[in-house]
Amino acid sequence: MSPSVPLQEMIRAIRSARTQCEERGVIQRECAAIRAQFRQSDNGGRSHNLAKLLYVHMLGYPAHFGQMECVRMIASPRYSEKRVGYLGAMMLLDEKQDASLLITNSIKNDLSHSNQYVQSLALCTLACMGSAEMCRDLAPEIDRLLRASNSYIKKKAALCAVHIVRKVHDLGELFTPAARSLLAEKNHGVLHGAVVLITELCERNQETLERFRKVPGTVPDLVQIMKGLVISGYSPEHDVAGISDPFLQVRILRLLRILGRNNEGASDAMNDLLAQVATNTDSTKTVGNAVLYETVLTVLHIKSESGLRVLAVNILGRFLLNNDRNIRYIAMISLQKIVGTDHNAVQRHRGTIVDCLKDQDASVKRRALDLSLALVSASNVRSMMKELLLFLSSCPPELRAQAASGIFNAAERYAPSQRWHIDTILHVLTTAGGDVRDETVPNLIQLITNASELHCYTVHKLYRALLTDISQQSLVQVACWCIGEYGDLLLRGECQETEPVQVTEDDVLDALETVLQSHMSSPATRGFALTATMKLSTRITDNVDRIRSIVSIYGSCIDVELQQRAVEYNALFRKYDHMRFVLKMQSSVFCSGSNRQVSPLVFLPQVCDLLDLLGGSEVTLQPIPAVGGTAPGLFTNTSSTTGGDLLDLLGGLEPAPPELSYLIFSAAPTVQVYEKAGVALTLSCEKQSDSGLTVTLTASNSTDSDISSFTLQAAVPKVQILANSSCFTQSKSFFRLQVNLKMRIRISYSSQGSAFQDTVQIDSFPGLSAAGH
Amino acid sequence: MMRFLLLFSRQGKLRLQKWFTPISEREKKKIIRDMTSMVLARQPRSCNFLHWKDLKIIYKRYASLYFCLAIENQENELLALEVIHRYVELLDKYFGNVCELDIIFNFEKAYFILDEFLMGGEIQETSKQMVNRSIEASDMLQEDDNSDWYEVELFG
Numbered sequence: 001m002s003p004s005v006p007l008q009e010m011i012r013a014i015r016s017a018r019t020q021c022e023e024r025g026v027i028q029r030e031c032a033a034i035r036a037q038f039r040q041s042d043n044g045g046r047s048h049n050l051a052k053l054l055y056v057h058m059l060g061y062p063a064h065f066g067q068m069e070c071v072r073m074i075a076s077p078r079y080s081e082k083r084v085g086y087l088g089a090m091m092l093l094d095e096k097q098d099a100s101l102l103i104t105n106s107i108k109n110d111l112s113h114s115n116q117y118v119q120s121l122a123l124c125t126l127a128c129m130g131s132a133e134m135c136r137d138l139a140p141e142i143d144r145l146l147r148a149s150n151s152y153i154k155k156k157a158a159l160c161a162v163h164i165v166r167k168v169h170d171l172g173e174l175f176t177p178a179a180r181s182l183l184a185e186k187n188h189g190v191l192h193g194a195v196v197l198i199t200e201l202c203e204r205n206q207e208t209l210e211r212f213r214k215v216p217g218t219v220p221d222l223v224q225i226m227k228g229l230v231i232s233g234y235s236p237e238h239d240v241a242g243i244s245d246p247f248l249q250v251r252i253l254r255l256l257r258i259l260g261r262n263n264e265g266a267s268d269a270m271n272d273l274l275a276q277v278a279t280n281t282d283s284t285k286t287v288g289n290a291v292l293y294e295t296v297l298t299v300l301h302i303k304s305e306s307g308l309r310v311l312a313v314n315i316l317g318r319f320l321l322n323n324d325r326n327i328r329y330i331a332m333i334s335l336q337k338i339v340g341t342d343h344n345a346v347q348r349h350r351g352t353i354v355d356c357l358k359d360q361d362a363s364v365k366r367r368a369l370d371l372s373l374a375l376v377s378a379s380n381v382r383s384m385m386k387e388l389l390l391f392l393s394s395c396p397p398e399l400r401a402q403a404a405s406g407i408f409n410a411a412e413r414y415a416p417s418q419r420w421h422i423d424t425i426l427h428v429l430t431t432a433g434g435d436v437r438d439e440t441v442p443n444l445i446q447l448i449t450n451a452s453e454l455h456c457y458t459v460h461k462l463y464r465a466l467l468t469d470i471s472q473q474s475l476v477q478v479a480c481w482c483i484g485e486y487g488d489l490l491l492r493g494e495c496q497e498t499e500p501v502q503v504t505e506d507d508v509l510d511a512l513e514t515v516l517q518s519h520m521s522s523p524a525t526r527g528f529a530l531t532a533t534m535k536l537s538t539r540i541t542d543n544v545d546r547i548r549s550i551v552s553i554y555g556s557c558i559d560v561e562l563q564q565r566a567v568e569y570n571a572l573f574r575k576y577d578h579m580r581f582v583l584k585m586q587s588s589v590f591c592s593g594s595n596r597q598v599s600p601l602v603f604l605p606q607v608c609d610l611l612d613l614l615g616g617s618e619v620t621l622q623p624i625p626a627v628g629g630t631a632p633g634l635f636t637n638t639s640s641t642t643g644g645d646l647l648d649l650l651g652g653l654e655p656a657p658p659e660l661s662y663l664i665f666s667a668a669p670t671v672q673v674y675e676k677a678g679v680a681l682t683l684s685c686e687k688q689s690d691s692g693l694t695v696t697l698t699a700s701n702s703t704d705s706d707i708s709s710f711t712l713q714a715a716v717p718k719v720q721i722l723a724n725s726s727c728f729t730q731s732k733s734f735f736r737l738q739v740n741l742k743m744r745i746r747i748s749y750s751s752q753g754s755a756f757q758d759t760v761q762i763d764s765f766p767g768l769s770a771a772g773h
Numbered sequence: 774m775m776r777f778l779l780l781f782s783r784q785g786k787l788r789l790q791k792w793f794t795p796i797s798e799r800e801k802k803k804i805i806r807d808m809t810s811m812v813l814a815r816q817p818r819s820c821n822f823l824h825w826k827d828l829k830i831i832y833k834r835y836a837s838l839y840f841c842l843a844i845e846n847q848e849n850e851l852l853a854l855e856v857i858h859r860y861v862e863l864l865d866k867y868f869g870n871v872c873e874l875d876i877i878f879n880f881e882k883a884y885f886i887l888d889e890f891l892m893g894g895e896i897q898e899t900s901k902q903m904v905n906r907s908i909e910a911s912d913m914l915q916e917d918d919n920s921d922w923y924e925v926e927l928f929g
Contacts, residue, residue: 008878015877051881058787058880060802079918083911087884094795117911127893129795152907155897163893189898196895237900240855247899250852290851297849329820330850363820 006048011055027056038069046073047084054084054091067092067099074106079118082110086121095131104134111141116152119145123156127163135164139171146178151187158182158193162200172201176208183221188238188245191225195251202258213259219269222259226252226273230280241285253277253294260302267303274299278311289319289327293334300338313338313345320352325361332356332367339374350375354384357391366399373406381414385424393431400435404428408440418451422458426475430465433472441477448482456495459486463503466511471520477528480515483508484532488539505540509533513550523559530554530562534569548573670698674745674760678703681745685765695743695765703751710749717742741765774894775853776828776843777804778887780876783837785809788876789883793894808841822850833857837873856896863890863904885911 010030017023030052037049050069057063070092073085093100103125110122123145126138142164145157161175179201182194198218202209212218229244229252238245256274260267277295282288292315299312319331335353339346353375356368369391376384385407392403407428415421425444429436448458462479470476483490490503515521515529530551537547551573554566670684678701685695697714701707743765748757777796780789787805796804811823812832823830825843831853832841840857844850861871863886868875876883889904889911891897898904 007881011878055880058790060787080915081918083885083915084881087881087888096795096797115914117907117914120907120911124888124892128793156892159892159895159897162895188900189903192896192899237902245899246855247852247896250849251896254847254849286851287855290849290855293851294849325818325820326822326851326854329822361819362816363822 006045007051007055010052014055014059027059027061031056031061035065038066046076047078047081050084050088054088057091063092067097071099071102071106074103074110079115082118082121086125089125090128094129095134100129100131101133104137107134108138108141111138111145116150119149119153120156123153123160127156127160130160130163130167132167135167135171139164139168139174143174143178146175146182151185151190154182154185155187155189155193158190158197162193162197165197165200165204169204172204172208176201176211180212180218183218183225188248192248192251195222195248195255199251199255199258202255209258213263213266215265217259217266217269219256219259219266222252222256223270223273226256226277230277240287242282243285243287243291246287246291249277249291250294253291253298257298257301260298260304262303264303270298270302271305271308274304275308275311278308278315283318286324286326289322289324289330293319293330296334300334300342309342310345313342313349317349317352320349320356325359325364328356328359329361329364329367332364332371336367336371336374339371343375346371347375347377350380350384354387357387357395362396362398365395366402369395369399369403369406373410376410376414378414378416381410381416382420385411389424389427389431392428397435400432401437404432404436408436408443418447419454419457422447422451422454423461426461426465429472429475429478430469433475436474441474444474444478445481448478455486456489456492457498458482459490460495460498460501463490463508463511464501466515470515470518473522473525476515476521476525480512480525480528480532483512484528484535487532487536491540505536505543506546508536508540509543509546509550512536516550516554523561526559526562527565530565530569534565534572537573673762674747674758676758677751677756679707679747679749679756681747681760683762683765693741697745699747705752707749707751709755711747713746715744774845775848775856775891776845776894778843778891779805779808779839779841780883781805781809781812781839781841782873783813783839785813788838788873789880789887791884791887791891808843812839812841821854829853831857835861838876856891859901860887860890862901866901866905867908 013030014023014026017026034049034053037045046069050066050073053063053066053069057066066088070085070088073081074089076082076085089100089103093103107122107126110118111126113119113122123142126134126142130138139161142157142160145153146161149157158179161179165172165175175197179194179197182190182197185191185194198212202212226249229249232244235244238248240246243249256266256270260270274295278292278299281291281295283292296312296315299308304312313335316331316334319327320335322328322331332353335346335349350372353368353371356364357372359365359368372384372388372391376388388403388407388410392400392407395403408425411421411424415424422444425440425447429440429444448455451458459482462475462482465475466479466483487508489495490508491505493502512529512533516526516533521529533547533550537544540547551566551569554562555570557563557566670682672680672682674681680700680702682698682700683695684698685693697712699710699712743762744759745762746757746759748755750756775793777793778789778791779787781787787809790801790805792801807825808830811825811830815823815832821831821833823832827846828843829846829848829850830841830843831850832839833854834840840861842853842857844853864871864876864883867882867886868879886904886908889898889907898907
């Protein structure tokens with residue numbers, strides 16, 4: 001066919017433009033000319049003009065003014081104009097445009113045109129952009145063409161019917177009879193169209209599916225056709241690299257899959273055929289593998305015999321060893337889909353899958369990672385984890401986060417020992433610390449806390465890691481926390497599980513100071529380091545002054561969080577030196593994940609001096625205003641001795657002075673827990689957050705005489721934390737504290753010269769459920 | 774079904790676009806941008822399959838042109854590669870050693886050939902010869918469109 005000269009000239013002109021601006025100029029000129037031409041009623045070059053416009057449209061310029069011209073050209077009696085007109089309609093019109101309705105009539109006429117190529121244009125356009133309206137209008141016509149026309153038209157009508165069914169589901173009923181009869185055709189194009197149509201009908205409507213399944217059903221026919229394709233000799237018309245019409249074969253296999261799904265009878269009828277295709281198809285070229293792939297998918301989705309299933313999985317295993325990375329990728333995806341249902345069969349290929357972790361291609365690597373993680377089980381966790389950790393150290397950055405979290409999940413589910421678990425997590429933090437999720441730090445801390453016999457080992461290991469590298473924030477945070485908590489074990493030097501190392505107090509403080517001062521440390525990390533430094537003040541003996549000076553420097557730090565901590569720690573040093581020992585208490589309670597920074601100040605006890613309330617005391621209250629929700633105020637009590645019991649969850653006592661009223665929580669239910677000889681204790685508690693509980697005890701004196709030296713000690717049982725096992729998936733609170741909260745109160749005071757002492761136990765708290773929530 | 778087929782050069786210039794579902798112009802432009810940037814960024818010896826939204830993208834480079842086919846999730850990727858290859862063979866047969874310039878200067882022919890091979894997002898004809906014969910006959914009809922219509926019956 002001779003090319004359109006005007007079109008080619010324009011294309012040349014546009015391409016020779018040297019800049020975008022020049023191109024725009026050429027196009028504007030051309031479009032103006034085209035518009036002028038369109039306005040002229042009849043000229044010989046109409047198809048050329050529209051073709052030019054379509055080219056301009058493809059470059060991205062607006063071409064909507066050509067829509068009406070398309071409509072006009074479609075109605076033209078000339079084939080050349082119709083051809084370009086229909087092409088324009090497919091490119092410029094879609095069902096959303098109003099102009100598309102205008103071509104319905106032309107299409108209708110052309111569907112019954114005497115020339116099949118004109119019919120073909122109409123069918124093609126309808127299948128491309130036919131709206132639901134147009135489909136409803138023209139469906140009977142399509143059905144007629146499905147039954148009575150030559151095969152050239154029939155195959156196109158079949159695909160047109162597919163489009164109609166997709167747009168208007170109800171019309172499926174109309175085409176079902178014709179579809180069934182088309183399976184008897186010999187022409188491959190028509191057969192292919194028929195199979196696609198039947199597939200679409202069955203997928204849309206369960207009833208139709210049952211009809212096609214019902215004995216004898218279409219399965220035997222399809223099996224027959226497939227056999228013909230697989231066994232027959234060379235057919236030049238349809239051969240592709242030795243496979244006879246692979247396109248048709250794949251479509252038939254897919255239809256068989258739909259017919260056989262959840263249906264024993266249909267699945268049985270196709271069993272032999274599938275085995276035959278699986279064994280006889282040549283797998284040296286892509287096209288053969290395409291057919292094998294479809295066969296495997298079908299086998300795995302119908303109710304096939306176990307022997308056939310094993311055959312299918314083995315084919316996938318063979319695919320994994322193929323040189324072509326497309327085939328390897330396909331195999332991985334398929335194995336991923338069946339790893340749940342055919343787990344043992346897939347496990348047999350675990351070695352190959354793990355090898356694919358080293359593949360060059362990023363997509364293959366990603367799939368191999370997913371699959372490897374799915375294959376980790378209790379029996380292979382050690383070897384798999386070795387491979388996965390190796391992968392983590394060299395994997396592409398976009399996969400690191402996924403690999404790290406996958407490793408954590410697997411480690412948590414199948415860890416053979418706590419030490420292994422901790423080692424694994426440490427390994428991940430060292431190699432990919434920047435890519436782990438935020439919950440990792442509290443999770444790891446909890447894990448370490450629970451593995452009490454490994455504290456020594458863990459702190460040594462973390463200290464060594466800290467010395468090597470302080471850039472991985474998660475690791476540094478955990479290390480700081482650990483050093484703060486178990487620093488005494490570190491300084492002691494001996495450790496059964498690892499080689500001993502001499503660590504002096506200065507060494508440890510050096511390490512923490514490096515973290516504090518490094519520009520690589522995030523504010524959260526600095527917080528950890530500062531707190532750890534502070535905690536060490538009770539665990540070391542010689543360098544307390546050094547700690548004091550470190551802490552005081554940060555009292556004027558720009559970072560508000562750090563400044564607050566430093567100021568409070570300073571206060572501890574200055575005024576409450578005797579209470580610093582509380583930092584020694586090993587914390588087994590934790591803030592929830594929503595507050596990433598663990599503030600140990602929550603654990604400091606609050607002991608209120610009641611003497612002020614009751615009169616007759618020289619000690620004055622000096623509260624430190626609470627800043628934020630996590631740092632409650634501290635009250636002095638120089639004359640009392642604090643008990644050695646673990647004092648957590650204890651709130652401050654209700655103070656009378658109005659400037660301290662910020663501690664009063666209104667509307668909390670109160671109950672009297674003790675009353676004797678005029679001294680009464682009332683208790684109220686309020687849940688402030690998921691993790692914080694404030695218990696307020698108020699003591700009152702109703703006697704005539706004064707009471708002096710009133711001390712109060714409170715203790716609660718140590719609590720065990722039950723971690724929520726899905727802590728990796730939830731980012732917020734993942735601790736559920738389940739304990740029956742009890743409290744034992746001991747009061748002692750002097751009244752009228754004699755000393756009194758009493759103990760009371762509180763078993764139920766107002767406002768709390770019995771479970772202590 | 775197939776959702777769209779794009780042909781673009783190594784510089785990202787679009788040479789052919791076929792959409793099998795109705796999509797707004799703005800959406801089309803966005804998809805084209807996404808596809809070109811995704812495909813052109815791929816390493817030379819990587820896998821030919823990509824994931825994009827809920828579709829699978831199959832792409833293959835032939836000389837200076839990238840063929841990019843989007844298929845739905847239940848379709849067979851390896852067969853999609855064969856579809857692309859078949860289309861290239863058809864173009865090659867028609868133009869005789871097809872190159873990018875052929876497709877630039879004769880884009881409407883490329884569409885006509887595509888419309889004989891694929892339709893409504895599905896394969897229409899599985900025989901190369903049949904497609905070629907149809908195109909030839911249509912071309913002859915276009916040449917003679919000044920004269921009277923005459924019927925052309927194909928074998929089949």
